[in-house]
Every structure is written in C-alpha cells, then in structure tokens.
Amino acid sequence: MMMSSPPPGVQKDADGLILPRKLINPCLESNERQQLHRELKFNTKMGKSVLNQKSELQRAYEKQRERQQRQQQQEDLSPTAGLKAELNRVIMERAQKHERQEGDEDEEDKQYVNPEYLNARAKLRQQRASELK
Known part of the structure; x- marks a missing residue:
C-alpha cells in the first residue's frame, strides 16, 4: 500500500494521527x-x-368554534332537526302566550279593588276621626 499525502488543511500529530479541528x-x-x-x-x-403564531388561547377558541360549527352541521343534517325546530317553535309560542296572560292578569288585579279592603279602610277612618274629636 502506498501512502498518499493527506489532503490540504489536514494536520497530523507525531504518530501520524489526524488532529481534530474545531467546528465552525x-x-x-x-x-x-x-x-x-x-x-x-x-x-x-x-x-x-x-x-x-397564534397564542394558545386563540388556538383553543378557534378549535371550540370549529367544533360548534361541526356540531351545528350535524344537527342540521339529522332527521330529527325538523322536529326539534318545530318543538322549539311551539314552546316559544306557548311561553309568549303565557307571558301575555300573566300581563293581562296583572292589569286586572290593578283595576280590581277588594270591597272588604274599602270597608276596613272606612272603619279605620271613622275610628281615627272619633279619636281626634
């Protein structure tokens, strides 16, 4: 075997070993x-x-929004979606009707004055008037 000269820039020590050089x-x-x-x-x-890059809070918010959108799409595609919408509409109508009836009852209560209340009040006035005399 014939030893060729080392490539340029390679340093060897006394024993012929290649010296390591510092990496750049x-x-x-x-x-x-x-x-x-x-x-x-x-x-x-x-x-x-x-x-x-988005903050962790922004990523979590977007993930939640995407999840809600997917869930909404699945609900819209499901066969019971029409029934749910109809049920919600009926419930809302009944709630509005109930609120209207309560409002009407309140107005009637304000207009109606109990005659017993009027009689008791008249008696109290008479007693006070007699005490003051």
Missing part, C-alpha cells in the same frame, strides 16, 4: 444570523409574535 459555529460567524437572533429574543421578551 454558523451562529457566531454570520452577523445577519446574530442580528436575527437578537431581534427574535427582543420580540419574544416584548410579547410580540414575529412568526405570526
């Missing part, structure tokens, strides 16, 4: 990369989202 750190060599890193650190410290 791209972060330290590139000024642009250092500036970008500084800017990212500053923005995260200030609370800005440079990479257009």
Whole structure:
C-alpha cells in the first residue's frame, strides 16, 4: 500500500494521527444570523409574535368554534332537526302566550279593588276621626 499525502488543511500529530479541528459555529460567524437572533429574543421578551403564531388561547377558541360549527352541521343534517325546530317553535309560542296572560292578569288585579279592603279602610277612618274629636 502506498501512502498518499493527506489532503490540504489536514494536520497530523507525531504518530501520524489526524488532529481534530474545531467546528465552525454558523451562529457566531454570520452577523445577519446574530442580528436575527437578537431581534427574535427582543420580540419574544416584548410579547410580540414575529412568526405570526397564534397564542394558545386563540388556538383553543378557534378549535371550540370549529367544533360548534361541526356540531351545528350535524344537527342540521339529522332527521330529527325538523322536529326539534318545530318543538322549539311551539314552546316559544306557548311561553309568549303565557307571558301575555300573566300581563293581562296583572292589569286586572290593578283595576280590581277588594270591597272588604274599602270597608276596613272606612272603619279605620271613622275610628281615627272619633279619636281626634
């Protein structure tokens, strides 16, 4: 075997072993990369989202909204959706009718004066008038 000369830039020690060389750190060599890193650190410290990432709360809100939309679509497609809508309509009509009846009863109660109340009040007036004399 014939030993060829080592490629240029390779260093060997006295025993003929190749010496390891220090690896190049791209972060330290590139000024642009250092500036970008500084800017990212500053923005995260200030609370800005440079990479257009959404906060955890925004992601959870969107997930919830999508889930509700899917559920609404499934309800609309189900065969009982028409029955539910009809039932809700009937319930609402009955509730409105009940509220109207209660309103009418309140008006009647305001207009109606109990005669016993009037008699008792008249007696009290007479007693007071006799006491004052």
